[in-house]
Amino acid sequence: MSEPSTEDYMIRFEDVAKRFGDHVVLDGLNFTVAPGEFVTLIGPSGSGKTTILRLLMTLEQVTSGTIHVDGECLTHVRRGDRLVPADEKHQQQVRKRIGMVFQQFNLFPNMKVLQNLTEAPIRSLGLSRAEAEARAHELLDLVGLSDKVHAHPTQLSGGQQQRVAIARALAMRPDVLLLDEVTSALDPELVAGVLRLLKDIAETTEITFLCVTHEMGFARDVSDRVLMFDHGHIVEDASPDKLFSEPDHERTREFLSAVLERG
Template sequence: MIHFEDVVKRFGHVTVLNDLNFDVKPGEFVTLIGPSGSGKTTILRLLMTLEQVTDGKIWVAGGCLSHMKRGDRFVPADDKHQRVVRKRIGMVFQQFNLFPNMKVIQNLTEAPVRVLGLSRAEAEERARELLELVGLSEKIDAHPTQLSGGQQQRVAIARALAMRPDVMLLDEVTSALDPELVSGMLALLKDIAQTTDITFLCVTHEMNFARDVSDRVLMFDGGQIIEDAPPDKLFTEPDHERTRSFLAAVLDRG
């Protein structure tokens, strides 16, 4: 579902991702862990086309996101091509990014109507189902400013699901929440992952969540994957000393 092929990303003279190769299978839940600055969030930004690759290619659901065919060769993709491929991807950010001037239901229906071409009635029916899923049916006519941080993040998740993505990207989705709200948010995401066939790629510092819900965990350091293993293996018997020292630090801090 996701394929990174020899991906390099540089910012000026700084190489953030270095010849990165990895795959995420359909329906898999893969979590990226590692120290700050190791390149994890850059991967999500490349998939959302908020950044462009310096070298290499990215594929999503069989289509090339980073490049397009021109004759018999690949050239860097233009905005139109990337918008088409990006329709398969949803993202939930650290910050909620809701439209403050729109009611909750409008936040959920605007993109499906404009981008997916759904009728207003169909989009609203889907929105009501998703608000029920995230436990916010009674907030359908509220504005984001009338919601708590946890409620806003649930609306953001519902909004991403409203686009019917094949791939969902999660970027530290609990980092802006009060600690007592974190467990409920992670339980919701686990339920969505287990009851849908969506492919998840998640960046998180919540190690217990990564261990509990992931099919695979990738440990990043210096722009490269240094370990790729099921969570039971990576969290109990990591092969790499850097993984052991990272986990010792974050688990002790937790």
């Protein structure tokens, strides 16, 4: 089968390396995510999973290689016959298509819930306040927090704050949503509700998801593909049924055995 064109991918990493000094975090990484696909990254701490999300959010810059989002290069621009590193303005333009939900919620504590959802769409997308607020109310209803519109984040539980963070990411109308261990800061009894919400969003929208999680049940239940990482490399790339039931690689079997035993 012939290799699909770049336009068939929502996300494409091509020969991406990331180093911090002598420490190699990602080493010649190549992978793609199709539009609307839900891809989950698993693997031990320090294997490079979160670095992938940070590169997509331009919180870090690649050492070498290129990243494309919906056919447009995020990391570089063409000058004549060569590619040069993209400036901040270009990266911001491409990054508008990407939303991210962090481990620690990252809500603005001085703003009420409504402002947390409207500030970025007004400033970055040019929405009117009325449009942004209408969208915010819809999203708060979606995440079950329509009664918290005038609350401050400190008045909410951890699970409620994470739901607001999800709604805030969706308010930017992203094509891509990045999830970085979104349940790791939550009390155990709150985890199921947040994961159920994310599954509903994945099933009812055309958003492309790239998810880092230690919740293996969630990864198996919601993913189209699962990538197993170790030392900056993809060890295994398979459907969740295949990877969790009959992994090909010993490193995957070792990791799953340790994680599931600990769980």
